[in-house]
Amino acid sequence: MPTHIIFLVLFAALLHASWNALLRSGADRLWSMTVMCIAIAITSVVAAMFMVPPAIESWGYGVLSGLLHGAVSALRETSVLFAVLIGYVFLGETLTTRRILACVVIASGTFIIG
Numbered sequence: 001m002p003t004h005i006i007f008l009v010l011f012a013a014l015l016h017a018s019w020n021a022l023l024r025s026g027a028d029r030l031w032s033m034t035v036m037c038i039a040i041a042i043t044s045v046v047a048a049m050f051m052v053p054p055a056i057e058s059w060g061y062g063v064l065s066g067l068l069h070g071a072v073s074a075l076r077e078t079s080v081l082f083a084v085l086i087g088y089v090f091l092g093e094t095l096t097t098r099r100i101l102a103c104v105v106i107a108s109g110t111f112i113i114g
Contacts, residue, residue, distance in 0.1 A: 080106045 019036065026032035054062070075082065084103050087093035 077110050078107060080110070 022036065023029060023032050080103050084093075084095070084099070088095055
C-alpha cells in the first residue's frame with residue numbers, strides 16, 4: 001500500500017478521534033455537536049468552491065450513500081427490537097410481557113442517550 005494512503009488513513013483516524021473527544025468533553029453535547037456541524041458546513045462550502053463538481057453519473061451513488069447512512073443509523077438504534085424479532089421468528093422464542101417490556105425499556109434508553 002502506498003505510503004501516502006497510509007498517512008491519509010491515519011489522519012482520518014486522528015480526525016475521527018478528535019471529533020469524538022471534543023464532542024464528549026463539553027458539558028452540553030447538543031451544543032458541541034451544533035457548533036461542530038456548523039463549522040464543518042462552512043469549511044465544506046468554502047472547500048467546494050475550489051473543487052470540480054462530481055460527474056453527473058456519480059450523483060446516484062451519493063444519494064444511495066446518504067440513504068444507507070440513514071438506514072444504518074435507524075437500525076443501530078433499534079437493534080434490540082430486531083434481535084427479539086429474529087429470536088421469535090427463527091428461533092421460536094416466546095415473547096412474554098416481561099420480555100417485551102424489557103425490550104421497550106432498552107430501546108427507549110438508546111433513543112434517549114443516542
